[in-house]
Amino acid sequence: EAGVAQSPRYKIIEKRQSVAFWCNPISGHATLYWYQQILGQGPKLLIQFQNNGVVDDSQLPKDRFSAERLKGVDSTLKIQPAKLEDSAVYLCASEDRGLSEQYFGPGTRLTVT
């Protein structure tokens, strides 16, 4: 069984630029999550999708962050414009229905200079 795929693995941009991350979850997993992990902290949920609908985006900074999962499969997370404090690892995870065990991708390390 293929795991959660993410790209790119690393990205360096200047502040005020835009960036997009891509995630392909495990086949058949209805729930998809995006997390932000700042150095020295645990992952923090940004947004949760159930199929192609948003379940929870209460911690997503909507003035600059957006995410979509149009066909209920893969997803993109965008930051526009980026700030220095957005430097972090962005993790995507997927979950089979209601089992709580989330499977994480390798993450995208974003550096904003």
Add this chain to the structure above:
Amino acid sequence: DQQVKQNSPSLSVQEGRISILNCDYTNSMFDYFLWYKKYPAEGPTFLISISSIKDKNEDGRFTVFLNKSAKHLSLHIVPSQPGDSAVYFCAATINTDKLIFGTGTRLQVFP
């Protein structure tokens, strides 16, 4: 407002000995707890979990203990191996909803 806390940022243990990682939580509504292990440049991987109706769950060398009255859980690794060196995250959830993670404990197992 840190609902899940791991107060020890790091732990160093000799190979073959027991590793005990601790986690405290503040929300009494949490009903399911998980431990994840993370190697550098990889995403967290699920290790072991426990429901709030239990006080112990065991899987090979890994055992998780839950003390609901103290709002405390711990992960025991016996015997510890060098390959166990990683960052361990405690996480909690309500009704299998979103996970709330702790800040992690870096475990180093030395020969």
